[in-house]
Amino acid sequence: MAVPARARRTARRSRRFELRATALYFALLAVILALVGAAARTAAAAAVHRPAWAVALALVGVGTVMAGCRGRRRISAARIARRAALALDEATQTAVEALDTASPAPAVGLVPAAAGTCGCLGTDPAVLLPETVPETPLDTVEIAYEALDPDEFEQAVAELCRRDGCLDVDVVGGAGDLGADVVARTPDGRSVVIQCKRYCDGNRVGSQDLQRFGGTCFTVHGADVAVVVTTSDFTAPALDYAEQCGIVCVDGPQLRRWQEDAGPRPWEAQPSAA
Secondary structure, X not given: OOOOOOOOOOOOOOOOOOHHHHHHHHHHHHHHHHHHHHHHHHHHHHHHHOHHHHHHXXXXXXXXXXXXXXXXOOOOHHHHHHHHHHHHHHHHHHHHHHHHHHOOOXXXXXXXXXXXXXXXXXXXXXXXXXXXOOXXXXXXXXXXXXXXXXXXXXXXXXXXXHHOOOEEEEEOOOOOOOOOOEXXXXXXXXXXXXXXXXXXXXXXXXXXXXXXXXHHHOOOOOOOEEEEEEOOOEOHHHHHHHHHHOEEEEOHHHHHHHHOOOOOOHHXXXXXXX
């Protein structure tokens, strides 16, 4: 008697736990999560600095989700890649235009170049060159002598002598100077002795000041030219005494003309010129 053969029950093998496969799985998962986090941070930074790119990426993501939700329609990876490339291209052009309009180049003052100008720009009069502001010479800078202290005033007078070609210029003012504040030698070799009086407008140089200076400038210092320079003015008796002794008096306005190189130097002026 034949015994019907039993249908063999195919036993499903249980998947064994493998440490190596599990470790590899979690390692790959960690890499994917790290990449996703980096992409998220990059997207956040791009959203702050490049809003157009962020909008383009968002549109690509929305398009991908909508394509996945369309029934059983097969997703074309090539079509999505083409759309993403076009969106990125448009976003790049938009970002470049936004940067060009947001940060204009600084304006530079331009003046026409003179005909015959030499150099790499040629001689075309239509060529524009950067405008330059002429510098003011140091010698023409106005100095407020009234605001200086006595020592600074003596130094300023000494600088005027150096500017006009005097040699051996020295500031000797101080205790025991016997009336000499600045000594120098003119370009033609004469000895100049200068007394500096930095006075206010209401305080004029009197005859006693001239007499004290006149008693030492020639006999003690051996001056060829004796000069009294003040920021204010001289009294009439002082000017009379200076004329008798041959002392050159330089008041405030004359000092200003000397500084502006618009008047004679003290050693070129006549004594007691007021």
